[in-house]
Amino acid sequence: MSTLRLPAPAKLNLMLHITGRRADGYHELQTLFQFLDHGDELTFTLRNDGQIRLHTELPGVDHDSNLIVRAARLLQSRSGCPLGADIQLLKRLPMGGGIGGGSSDAATTLLGLDHLWQTNMGEDCLARIGLELGADVPVFVRGRAAFAEGVGERLQPVELSEPWYLVIAPQVSVSTAEIFSDPELTRNTPAITVRSLLAGGGHNDCQPVVEKRFPEVRNALNLLNKFVPAKMTGTGACVFGSFPNKAEADKVCRQLPADMPGFVAQGRNISMLHRKLKELEQEVNA
Ligand SMILES: C[C@@](CO)(OP(=O)(O)O)[C@H](O)COP(=O)(O)OP(=O)(O)OC[C@H]1O[C@@H](n2ccc(N)nc2=O)[C@H](O)[C@@H]1O
Ligand SMILES: Nc1ncnc2c1ncn2[C@@H]1O[C@H](COP(=O)(O)OP(=O)(O)O)[C@@H](O)[C@H]1O
Numbered sequence: 107m108s109t110l111r112l113p114a115p116a117k118l119n120l121m122l123h124i125t126g127r128r129a130d131g132y133h134e135l136q137t138l139f140q141f142l143d144h145g146d147e148l149t150f151t152l153r154n155d156g157q158i159r160l161h162t163e164l165p166g167v168d169h170d171s172n173l174i175v176r177a178a179r180l181l182q183s184r185s186g187c188p189l190g191a192d193i194q195l196l197k198r199l200p201m202g203g204g205i206g207g208g209s210s211d212a213a214t215t216l217l218g219l220d221h222l223w224q225t226n227m228g229e230d231c232l233a234r235i236g237l238e239l240g241a242d243v244p245v246f247v248r249g250r251a252a253f254a255e256g257v258g259e260r261l262q263p264v265e266l267s268e269p270w271y272l273v274i275a276p277q278v279s280v281s282t283a284e285i286f287s288d289p290e291l292t293r294n295t296p297a298i299t300v301r302s303l304l305a306g307g308g309h310n311d312c313q314p315v316v317e318k319r320f321p322e323v324r325n326a327l328n329l330l331n332k333f334v335p336a337k338m339t340g341t342g343a344c345v346f347g348s349f350p351n352k353a354e355a356d357k358v359c360r361q362l363p364a365d366m367p368g369f370v371a372q373g374r375n376i377s378m379l380h381r382k383l384k385e386l387e388q389e390v391n392a
Contacts, residue, residue, distance in 0.1 A: 108151060108152040108222075109149065109150065109151045109152070110149070110150045110218055110221065110222050110386075111147065111148070111149045111150075112147070112148055112149075112150070112214050112217070112218045112379055112382055112383070113145050113146070113147055113148075113214070113378040113379050113382060114145050114146040114147065114148055114199075114207070114210040114211045114213070114214040114246075114379065115141045115142055115143065115144065115145035115210055115246075115374070115377050115378045115379060116141070116142040116144055116145045116199050116205040116206060116207065116210065116273075116371070117139050117140065117141050117142065117205060117206040117210065117242070117245065117246070117339075118139070118140050118142065118205065118271065118273075118339045118346055118373070119137045119138065119139060119204070119310065119339045119340045120137075120138040120139075120140055120266075120308070120337075121136075121137060121138050121303065121307065121308025121309060121310060121337075122135060122136075122137040122308075122309075122310045122311060122312060122340065123135065123136045123137070123295040123297075123298070123308060123309070123311055124291065124292060124293045124294075124295055124311040124312075125293075125294070125295055125296070125297045126293060126294065127293055128257075132241075132257050133257065133286055133293065134255070134256065134257070135254065135255065135256070135257065135258055136253070136254070136255055136295075136297060136298065136303075136308075137253075137254050137258060138251075138252075138253055138254075138264065138266075138303065138308065139245045139251060139252050139253075139254060140251045140266055140268075140373045140374065140375065141249075141251065141373070141374040141375070141376075141377040141378070142205070142271065142273070142371040142372070142373065142374065143371050143372045143374050143378055144198070144199075144273075144369055144371035145198060145199060145207075145210060145378065146195060146196060146197055146198050146199050146207060146210065146211055146214075147195075147196040147198070148174070148193060148194070148195055148196075148211065148214050148215065148218060149193065149194040149196075150191045150192075150193055150215075150218050150219060150222050151191060151192040151193075152189060152190075152191060152222055152223075153189065153190035153191055153192055154189065154190070155190055156182070156188050156189065156190040157190040158175055158178040158179055158182070158190050158191055158193070159190075159191070159192050159193065160172055160174050160175050160193045160194075160195065161192060161193065161194050162193075162194055162195040162196075162197065164195075164197065164201065165201075166201075172211075173208045173209070173211055173212040173215075173239055173240070174193055174195065174211050174212065174215045175193075176212070176239055177211075177212040177213075177215040177216050177219075177235075177236075177239055177243075178191060178193070178215050178219055180216075180235050180238065180239065181215075181216055181219050181220065181223075181225065181227070181232075181235060184227070184231075184235055185220075185223070185225040185227055187223045187225050189222075189223045191219060191222065191223075193215070195211065200275040200279075200343075200344065201279055202278075202279030202280050202281065202282075202343065203275055203279075203280075203339075203342075203343055203344040204280065204338065204339040204340030204341050204342045204343060204344050205273065205339055205340070205344050206242050206246065206340070208240070209236075209239070209240045209242035209243045209246055210246045210379075212236065212239045212240065212243050212246070213232075213236055213243050213244075213246030213247045213379070214246070214379055216232045216235060216236055216243075216247060217232065217247065217379060217383060220232060221383065221386070229247065229248065232247050233247045233248060233259075237259050241257045241258040241259065242258055242340075244258070244259050244261065245258065245261055246377065246379070248261055248263075249376060249377035249379055249380035250263040250375065250376060250377075250380075251263065251264055251265070251266050251373075251374070251375040251376075252264060253300045253303065262300060264300065264304065264375075265375060266304075266373065266375055267373070268372055268373045268374060268375060269348040269349065269350070269372070269373050270348065270349045270350075270351060270352045270354075270355045270370060270371070270372050270373075271346045271347065271348050271349070271355065271370070271371055271372070271373060272330065272334075272346065272347055272349060272355045272358055272359050272368055272369075272370055273339075273344050273345070273346045273368055273369055273370075273371065274326045274329070274330060274344065274345050274346070274362065274366050274367070274368040275343065275344050275366075275367055275368065275369075276320065276322035276323050276325070276326045276342075276343045276344070276345070276365075276366060277322060277365055277366075277367075278320050278322050278323065278343050279343065280316055280319075280320065280323075280341055280342040280343045281341075282340070282341045285312050285315055285316060285341040285342070286341070288315045288319075290314075290315055290318070291311065291312065291315050292311045292314075293311075295311055309337070310337055310338050310339075312338065312340070312341045312342065313327075313337065313338040313342070316338060316341065316342040316343070317338075320342065320343060322343070322365075322366075323338065323342050323343050323345065325366070326343075326345045326366050327345050329362075329366065330345055330346075330347045330358075331347075333347065333349075333358050334347035334348060334349060335347060348373070352370060352372075355370040356370055
């Protein structure tokens with residue numbers, strides 16, 4: 107097969123505690139990742155000349171710094187593969203939204219091209235390559251809901267309930283680096299065990315800093331809090347709340363004002379990317 111279409115799902119950080127700071131400035135985190143059944147979509151077509159061409163432009167991101175192109179080139183150089191690809195992106199996820207669009211696109215590129223080029227690098231190697239592109243890429247490569255520690259690369263798979271979420275995307279883009287460099291950020295939350303976390307919630311240490319800088323995020327949290335407990339994901343800007351069923355989430359979604367678009371999606375413990383790749387494997391083996 108020379109063309110492959112694959113999903114790049116969003117993630118939520120159901121909580122995010124900052125427990126310290128490393129000597130290189132990166133922050134030690136504890137976070138709980140779950141995937142959503144909503145995301146971008148990538149199409150890969152084989153090229154024999156070794157070129158990587160992304161045919162979709164993103165505002166403010168040039169071709170060579172797009173995480174998709176960087177992921178493809180890194181896989182090429184690590185595997186020594188002489189093949190290339192034409193890539194199309196259907197971008198549905200808001201950028202700088204804390205729902206991992208760029209990282210998920212990168213992981214889908216690594217897994218998709220590994221499949222198309224038959225480079226057979228193995229999941230551990232792809233996760234290591236992913237970490238070079240961003241702290242969030244490995245969890246998308248692994249494709250399992252997980253409790254993460256370190257800078258997000260030490261992953262422990264977890265089995266969570268899979269509720270319906272309403273995600274609101276305030277119309278601002280939050281820079282992860284800026285939030286992590288804010289002097290007011292809490293950086294000394296005591297570490298907790300995964301067991302105590304699963305029993306009792308957790309919070310997002312980035313939320314107060316983002317709320318202070320972006321009134322749009324504070325307004326979205328206030329609005330959603332009228333219906334269900336609301337939290338921010340990652341370093342923002344998106345906020346989310348869980349609902350007992352899709353109909354109730356849809357009802358609130360329809361009431362959102364125009365400057366606060368939202369979407370409804372189900373939480374998933376196995377990413378849609380991995381479901382799709384498994385289906386493809388089963389087709390080949392049938
Ligand atoms: C904090 C999270 C939670 O999911 O935020 P979101 O980006 O999803 O909102 C992520 O781990 C982010 O991962 P990612 O977006 O891949 O971040 P990176 O590109 O690796 O880092 C961007 C910048 O943020 C800072 N950074 C990032 C991660 C971390 N654990 N400590 C940091 O201090 C660094 O200054 C780094 O240069
Ligand atoms: N394929 C891509 N999709 C989204 N953003 C990308 C991509 N490639 C590079 N970027 C850059 O990464 C930044 C963070 O992107 P994104 O993953 O959407 O946000 P977040 O890390 O907050 O979830 C963007 O603002 C953009 O500059």
